Amino acid sequence: MADNGGMTLLERGSALASLAEYARQALAGDGRLVLVGGEAGVGKSSLVEAFAASVAPARVAWGMCDGLSTPRPLGPLFDIADELGGELLERVRGRASRDELFAALLRQANEPGRLHVLVLEDLHWADEATIDLLRFLARRLRSAHLLLIVTYRDDDLSTRDLLRGLLGDVATLRTTRRIGLAPLSLRAVEELAGASGLEAAQLHRLTGGNPFFVTEVVRSGSTAVPASARDVVLARTGTLGREARAVLGTAALIGNRVDPRLLTAASGAAPAVLDELVRCGLLIGDDGHLTFRHELTRLAVEQAIPQHRVAPIHTRILAALRDLGSDGRRATQALPVEAQAAGDGFARLAYHAEAAGDGAAVLEYAVKAARRASELASHREAGAQYERALRFADVLPPAELAELYDALADELSLVDRGPRVCQVAERARELWHRAGDRRREGDALRRLSSALRYDCRGADAVRAAEAALATLEPLGPTAELAWAHAALATHRMVSERHEEAIAVAARAQELAVALELQAVRADALITEGCSRAIVGGDWVTPMRRGLDIALAHGIDEQVGRAYINLHGMHCTKREYAQAEQYFRAGTAYCDEHDVRTFGTCIRAERVSTLAATDRWDESLDLSRHVLANAMSASPLNRIGPLACVGVIRARRGTAGVWEPLDEAARYADGCEGPQYILYVRAARAEAYWLEGRIDEARREAELAADAAADGDEWARGEAGAWLRRTGSGRVTSPVHAEPYRLELDGRWAGAAAAWEQIGSAYEAALVRLFHGDEPAQREALSVLDDLGAAAAARASRRRMRQDGVRGVPVGPRAATRAHPAGLTRREREVLELICAGHTNGEIAQRLFIAVKTVDHHVSAVLGKLGVANRSSAAKEAVRLGIGV
Template sequence: MSTGVGRAAAKADTDGVKLLERDSALASLAEYARDALAGDGRLVLVGGEAGVGKSSLVEAFTERLAGTMPAARAAWGLCDGLSTPRPLGPLFDIAGELGGELLERSRARASRDELFATLLRQADAPGELHVLVLEDLHWADEATIDLLRFLGRRLRGARILLIATYRDDDLQSRDLLRIALGDIATQRTTRRIGLAPLSVRAVEHLAGGSGIEPADLHRLTGGNPFFVTEVVRSGSAAVPASARDVVLARVATLGEDARAVLNAGALIGNRIDPRLLAAATGGPPSVLDELVMSGLLIGDGGLLTFRHELTRLAVEQAIPQHRVSLIHARILAALGELGRDDDAGAAFHAEAAGDAPAVLRYAVRAARRAAELGSHRESAAQYERALRCADGVPPAELAELYDALAAELSLVDRGPRVCEVAGQARELWHRAGNRLREGAAQRRLSAALRYACRGREALAAAEDALATLAPLGPTAELAWAWATLASQRMVSEQHELAIATAARAQELAVALGLPEVHSDALITEGCSRAILGGDWLGPLGRALDLGLAHGLDEQVGRAYINLHGMLCTKRRYPEAERYYQEGVAYCDEHDVRTYATCIRAERVNTLADTGRWDESLALGEYVLTNRVDASPLNRVTPLVCLGLIRARRGEDGVWPALDEAAELADGCEGPQWIAFVRAARAEAYWLEGRQEPARREAELVADAVAGGDEWARGLAVFWLRRTGSDRMPEGTLAEPYRLEADGDWPAAADRWDEGGSAYEAALVLLESGDEDARRRALGILDDLGAAAAARVARQRMRREGVRAVPAGPRAATRAHPAGLTRREREVLALICAGHTNAEIAERLFIAVKTVDHHVSAVLGKLGVATRSGAAKEAVRLGLVTA
């Protein structure tokens, strides 16, 4: 079994002590390997602090596996610790070990989709188990995290054991890995292993015979195996001030030449090619031998690595500052002499060396390759690096850099920064006298302004871009200008005009062979037709197919979010579910962060509308905190849902969320956003008993929905009636709203219930005037935990003379271990009895669609993915008997 030449053997002298108290973790890995060999692949996330022994654990496991499972083969990939890592570095490492088709495609600079698919196909070989190890994921680039997501979703049925190691002690909430782990952990194939520091007893064992007091050693090191080992290896009976002092004490015993070579190695990084090190320092082979013998460096196949990253950091931090840039310059020169294809590394060393021309050369090439591999965050970082060193560059060349940066930032949801960058590009192209590129930059600025909630400016910029480009003849830039203007008109509720404008864009796109523009314009056409009541699924479906066929990540992302969002707007939640699941997976795996955030934001509203409030709050907080750099427009929906659910529950934090949402929606000037936010504010005021401000907000909804569809008009009517306004928008209403307006409250409540919107059904029942219906409404509100709405219901019932009004929430619901409502408990019992959704609907006298929503809510609250999983969890919790 291949484990990377010499990898485990090189650490044999320390692995034995580091693996104290790791038997359980090794046994778990062995179990997961057996599962994977049987065709049930596993992704194992191995987390722990720096120095806790993550790599040692995996190395020992693969060595043991070689003796027990001859069909197993391991390949390793290592993430770089550079400030801007090489995209897909671990995949290319694995390709070098596996060889074959993956290596061929890597050398041919294949697209990342090809590389991902090839790795999966090659690793899932009949009769073999491939153990793929991704080390140090805390340094991973976006493309590597996307690879982790890609493989994690496809391990079921694969003979692959994927092990990912990462530091979990300093991950911030906004770190890409932290965000990805939250998504990946929900996959059925994912397992976690957390490595804890050693106990006092284990440290005492390691310190035996050293003369060091075990308690002092444990206090100093916190039980960290690396630190413990380093102190014990030092041979001193005294406990040093820190483990860093131990490393530097060992460095001090080296000769001057060896220290110089070691310093250069520390600046090269955690993977050192001996030829590069020799070329950068001129050090003879004997010096490298001295460093290996000292234990500071170890051999790892044809490379050298520091025994631990903590060792490298200790050496790096001790280098006198005045020498650092000189060493980086020598490393950069050596990379050139050896002809290395490492633009990301060269750009890093060039910037550290203060070599601006070299930074421009290498950073731009690294940015382009990162974009090709779908690592858009790293691509943007490289363009930012180039711009930091672009003093004196001619306006046209500088404008090219700003254009490229704006394109990358637009994909990673950095709306305000895109506005700034696109605006700079426009000014530079204007100064350079290039009207074509100036118009293109203006068009990109228009799109960015919309996401920054600057709607009026966005529409004006789109019109200006078209005015600039139209006189220049039929070009790709003009086609994009038509498409962008169509989108801006659609958002501004100018739907007839938007459709006509989108048609102009499509006509030009077809003539010029521009599938990306064609797809984008089809999406806009579909959205406007949905509002006007025409065929909208056709254009949106064609847009998605076109995007998928041509690998147009941005257009595919936009198509998914609009298909999902429009179906949700029309309360067709079961149909929308497919597009949500497919859309999230696609956007995550292709690093289309803007739409990945957008579709999750829409999901927050879907969960809120269908009574899954805990899930809605959790996802809303995730979007607002883990994606804190999200474009302002992507914050509106989560803010509204958080504020509204808190208002319904009578909790704090309502108005800060709703006030921010109103400010953003008003800035966007999109009527649909304004109506959405103002309706939420009307409800929040109504729940507080503040009728006058509630009425004002409801009338703002009515103002905003003039160009909207039947659902938007219905929403306005819903709150105008409840707040006592005599205003009514003209036009037809969606069925539940129309039935209530006609006085048929039983049918209206049934329609809401069939769609999974129990809260709206309860509010309709509350307006009915029927005592039994109001009691039913109160039961629904109590089940949902809608304390404020239930309070309104009780006050109204008592005011109108209803006797024996229930005093509070039902104790059974309040105490339920999974937080299930009465109806959800009924559904769970029938799931456990083996009934289908259709049979459950028949037994409970509700629609199958309503059962679909209840089943989804039950699975979500129980934290399981399947009906059988729900049954097992129900037995475990004692909700049903086995």
């Protein structure tokens, strides 16, 4: 079908046909993102190369992700700019912002009437900015004339990989397609073996059908099949002369895409030697560059270099890069555009400098690389470069060293590395103190206070914030003082001292206006809005104003914070429809701008909304995602997911309830925020009640009430409800949100209806169970069975018997167990009405339940039937013989 370096491309016809179809769709203005996954050596690049050769006159541009220890930020975009030229190239050379680069690429690659194909290879090595670029493009493909193809290894992705998160985010987009490449069959291996004399079955067994391994073995011509790919590759290098092997080793340390001028300068190679390497097939000429035919080839060559020779080779590469101008001190036209974009050139220089052991060069280039990575919102890579610089920074005076620690703390705070931020911020404070710079020491204390808050060290955080203000106030009005007021306002707000928070935030705004500090102004407005949401009054206006300022000035951190708090406050007030818009906008922004701390935070809040609206499976899935991607993250962002996992398990009666609830309690108790304590203690009260441990449940409810004392009407209401349910004699303030007020006033029917209107059938069931008459309790039991809340249903049966109810059903109803789709009685009633063509509103009227409850039942029915919509449900019901 196609040729791959002299070997036939086999068993890829279906994949090629799919790519051709996606190309036709993209040409028609219905863009596609194609994820091509498979193990190393399975032929991902060969497939895409064969496809690219067949789609002329489409414009195809390629970008590569490097396997460097710290990837070059937006390296693939720079590669593509080098090929496309035009506006994108101009903006790269002009060091445009990341958003401008993204937009320019989309404009240039979206030309009506012409197909553009962008290929990004080896995405498993991508930096965060490149991952964000993919998110940006993926969300805008629906009306684009663009085919976006990415290749990646799928055999060793961990749950914490950046790529894993991206794959989950884009999986549900209508424009996304997947192509998975499997190893070759025995028949294909037989064809590749051809007349080599190798026994095909043995070859297939030893290579696992991996096309690269098969090809290398066949190329070696050896009848004794080597046991590893490394041996296969090195067997081929054995035919080279000594000089050619040395040059090949230098090329392997440069990377997977090699400029011949750089290789010649670093190795002293004659042109004939490069010709020899290309002739033998180990290197391939590629648009003015040399590339290894496969990354496995490069790695095998690299690993074979004696360790004592590695540093000297890197030293020569570093010197050659400097001479060719990638550090900006000589003519930049000597290298391609990715080196002209200083961030990429400095990242390469820093990498080779560290490998060479050149501390002075590391300090110079790693810091420059970090700054450029930060400009491109590749904050993880920026942090890694600052960490690299600090490994060689002991020679610096305290003030210069403190500057590096400050910068590192800022980067790590954006990517949710909470515990490490505390260490770095404290080190910066110590160094500024040693340097005698009170202004910078005060600013470091402010930075430390924020890190301590995310680390759930609330008392320490408040002390640091107060110390920052005390240190800076005698120095007069400065930017650092404005930030200190803004930080303290946040701490006062989190501590439920809202009037103080509003006053301190006002002072921060005054200084921000006078000093023209838009970020401080946005931050203080957001804090003011949070506090006004609790004490009453117009809270949306200041918070939206803060968001608008942050968006207008590209202040990513404050944009993220505004979205989180707009979402969170609407959730606190159970205004879930309004919260939804901010969740969507907030996650998209935080993901595309690499503000991981806030992206994690808004998802951590989302799990609570899902749990509160009976979407328990979704809540658990998102909780696992957040926790898996936050192993080294801020404890503050773990509280919500941990509590949700624990309480949902408790409701269902499954194992593993107390481990997450205990961890959540440890974090919450260390916080300065009573709202976290309330949330966790209420969850624990419910879990104890479900187990029949009423004394423990009562103690947790009273701790929740302590935390809710200065909270809003929803906080006081939740605490008051659990005090009543657990038999505590304590009471909370009489000002409660409506569902709780109705419950505590004895108007249980109205309370249950209010919960159903909000969208929580579970909460409505609890109200009916605790306060309703016998029919209401039976209805509650039915709902809990329908929800799969086995432990809650058992607790309901226990309470009903205590209340003297006779004939309480024992366990799930036999009708549910016997039903062919596992539907409950209520779900079958809903299905029958679906089959009859009724809307959710009509079903609610017929069954005398809330529309929100019907929504829940419809979702459950679709899930149990394994269908996506109502018409499919009706067809499946007929097939199973359970429809009308």
